[in-house]
Amino acid sequence: MHLFDSLRRAFRWRRRTFAAVLAGLAVLAGLNAVTARSGDGVPVIVAARTVAAGSTLAASDLVVATMPVELVPEGAPADPSSLVGRTVVVEVPARAVVTPSLLLGDPSQVGVGKVALPVRFGEAASVALLRPGVRLDVLGAAEGGAGFGVVASDVRVVAVASAAGGGPLDNQDSPVILLEVSPDEASRVAASASVSALSFALR
Incomplete structure (x- = not known):
């Protein structure tokens, strides 16, 4: 009986150890995935605040953010200076990517x-x-x-x-x-x- 109790306690201890190890591996895998996505990110220009339709973009309205390349809208510029002075034709929510289709003068309009x-x-x-x-x-x-x-x-x-x-x-x-x-x-x-x-x- 004593031998059985010893084996059961040993199994329980090892089960906790295995669970802790697996949990650590899961956290590490998640961190690696986030790091990998960040490494593949590209710079995009997003609105620093909500910009009303008809407003002329100023440098303070824009910030550079990093986004996974597969999520970047087609034609999204990476240089804020190319957007300063342009007029937005729709309200642009804060943190939204600023693309040419939102600006006055884009042919798609x-x-x-x-x-x-x-x-x-x-x-x-x-x-x-x-x-x-x-x-x-x-x-x-x-x-x-x-x-x-x-x-x-x-x-x-x-x-x-x-x-x-x-x-x-x-x-x-x-x-x-x-x-x-x-x-x-x-x-x-x-x-x-x-x-x-x-x-x-x-x-």
């Missing part, structure tokens, strides 16, 4: 056969409803100034820029809205804007 037309609408308060991606009808003076109606139908908002500053009355200005329109629609909207203020109706 405008469809084939379309142009990006900057306009100002007469109702500055109503413009607060607009966001990139919203679709609307542009309302204005009809050709020849006869009446008021739709001059461009079902167009997409590409970007909402901040209102220009610099004067005591600038806060009354409606911000510039960038619209995706056809060349013909661009001509009609421009002609209408030269006659009277533009308005819009949401889709």
Whole structure:
């Protein structure tokens, strides 16, 4: 009986030892995996804070982070200086990777056969409803100034820029809205804007 008890105690001690060793190996394997992923990381530019749509990027808005290469979005730049001064067309959350598709001037923002037309609408308060991606009808003076109606139908908002500053009355200005329109629609909207203020109706 004493021999059996001794063997059982020895097994229990060795079982604890084996469990401790296996746990240590698991931790080491996890650390090695993290180290390996960090070693394969590449630098990307992420937002240091949430950046509102229409904002111009400053150096303080951007930080360099390391990300596994398989998770890096295509075309993501690694040099913050290439993004400073660019305008974002959508809200960029903090720690999100900043890619060219989020910036004004990227070709992917405008469809084939379309142009990006900057306009100002007469109702500055109503413009607060607009966001990139919203679709609307542009309302204005009809050709020849006869009446008021739709001059461009079902167009997409590409970007909402901040209102220009610099004067005591600038806060009354409606911000510039960038619209995706056809060349013909661009001509009609421009002609209408030269006659009277533009308005819009949401889709």
